[in-house]
Amino acid sequence: MSGTTPGTNDAARPGEQLPRATGPLMAHDTPPPPRANVFVKELLRGSAVTTILAIVLAMVVGGILIAVTDENVQEAAGYFFSRPADTFVAIWNAVYGGYEALFRGAVFNPRGADFAAQIRPFTNTLGFAAPLIAAGLGVALAFRVGLFNIGARGQMLMGAIFAAFFTFNLDLPMWLHLPTTMLAGIIGGALWGGLVGLIKATTGAHEVILTIMLNYVAYYFLLWMIRTPGLLQREGTNQPISAPTPETAQFPDLLGPAFPALDWGFVIVVLVTLLVWWIIERSSLGMRLRAVGENPHAARAAGISVKRMYIYAMLFAGGLAGLAAMNQIQGSVTTGFSGTIDAGIGFDAITVALLGRSRAWGTFAAGILFGALKAGSFSMQAQGIPVDIVLVVQSLIVLFIAAPPLLRTIFFLPKSDAEKAAKARAKAAKKAVSA
Incomplete structure (x- = not known):
């Protein structure tokens, strides 16, 4: 009978293998992400979402400009600390009134006398668009x-x-x-x-x-x-x-x-x-x-x-x-x-x-x-809103369209593979310089 302790050389016995290590820390066992998550991620990276968000953000900036240039807002801001609600109401009225006029002049005018007058704005839109x-x-x-x-x-x-x-x-x-x-x-x-x-x-x-x-x-x-x-x-x-x-x-x-x-x-x-x-x-x-x-x-x-x-x-x-x-x-x-x-x-x-x-x-x-x-700019101008604000909105749309990383940062959207690769290269270059 040998002096070795039983179990000492179990790992070396022929025909026997240790069980495969598994668990959440093992990278090769990480399950793939659900298809729904992949779809949503790709959708948020897509050009359609970027375009829509660019339009929305440009409209938000346009609304700020409408509020800043409105006389009622400026007047209410003069006594903001005594009655702050008046300023917020004036801002809402200015922005809502401006974009409501834009909709009325470009899509549908519910104030029209008949159906032809109500849909005439949309036909004007198509005429200008041609x-x-x-x-x-x-x-x-x-x-x-x-x-x-x-x-x-x-x-x-x-x-x-x-x-x-x-x-x-x-x-x-x-x-x-x-x-x-x-x-x-x-x-x-x-x-x-x-x-x-x-x-x-x-x-x-x-x-x-x-x-x-x-x-x-x-x-x-x-x-x-x-x-x-x-x-x-x-x-x-x-x-x-x-x-x-x-x-x-x-x-x-x-x-x-x-x-x-x-x-x-x-x-x-x-x-x-x-x-x-x-x-x-x-x-x-x-x-x-x-x-x-x-x-x-x-x-x-x-x-x-x-x-x-x-x-x-x-x-x-x-x-x-x-x-x-x-x-x-x-x-x-x-x-x-x-x-x-x-x-x-x-x-x-x-x-x-x-x-x-x-x-x-x-x-x-x-x-x-x-x-x-x-x-719609003509209806906005009839309410005293500068027509130049529409031009600013158009320019901002192009600016945001041309800068997708800016939009993704503002709306916390997932970065594209190219942006991730560029960030990794920049990080590696920084480490190389510091070393």
Whole structure:
């Protein structure tokens, strides 16, 4: 009988193994998170939630500005410590009254005398949105190809020049005059945008510089034409204004004379949105355009002509801006146009495209939102609220959209994988420096 104590070498006995260690501290035994948690986490990280929160936060800041600039709030704040409730009531009345006026002027007016008067604000929203959507689609399409097109203004102006110069003097029936005028405007904008793509493709010049300069060229070219008799200047006047749009070239009202702001131009914009979506997301040309936008070097290695895609993209973008101009001169401004016919739409289109994430239907929805803000701003202004507050809200929406980490910090949303990786790299670099 050996002198060893029983059990001393149990772990070494052949054929016997210790049981596998388990428990909450073992990483390989940690169960995966529930699918519901993963879904909620991904949803909170998504662009839709970010967009909605950006709009909400911008509205909150806008409400603060409305309260600060309201005279009743300022008066009540003078005796805040004696009767603080008066200040809070005045703040509520100012903010609620402002946004109620915005809703009344953009969506539904319950004070209307009849149903037509009640829904007229929404038709005004759609009417204001049509040119914003068209121009925004042009900017968004260029974004998808990696081009920063800020020349929608110049492309709109050139579209108006082409339409007025080549078609206003034609004597044609409506079924032919209306599409001819619209096509001329689209061609004018497309040629002006395609010029940018051609110069960039052949010389490598940056499209931002090109579009900025061509905006000025188109503007002063239009001013010269509407100031020169025999070109675009209206006969019998020395004012810088064009002739009225011929009746046979104007978009008919979509729902009748009770809704003058909404015409068939909006229907055309809806169809064009569908066409742009199909081209970008479903066609082989769209696949090549998106490939160039993702990585032009890889696209070139795959046999895609990057220069040709640049030209195509700017042709499409300019044509869409030309369509926006046609929504102006064939729908909204038919009594003659001046150098301000673009009405800031060319630059607002950049905001619309950014808010829409450069997607066709996202841009469509963003255009509706900005059309509502524009339509409702008139009702807000009638209550003494500065219209500039609406512009501030629009700018803040873009600011928050462009800074998702700021929104996630404010609303305590989960960070994206890229943000986590960047934070880990920064932490590791800090440790390396301290060591």
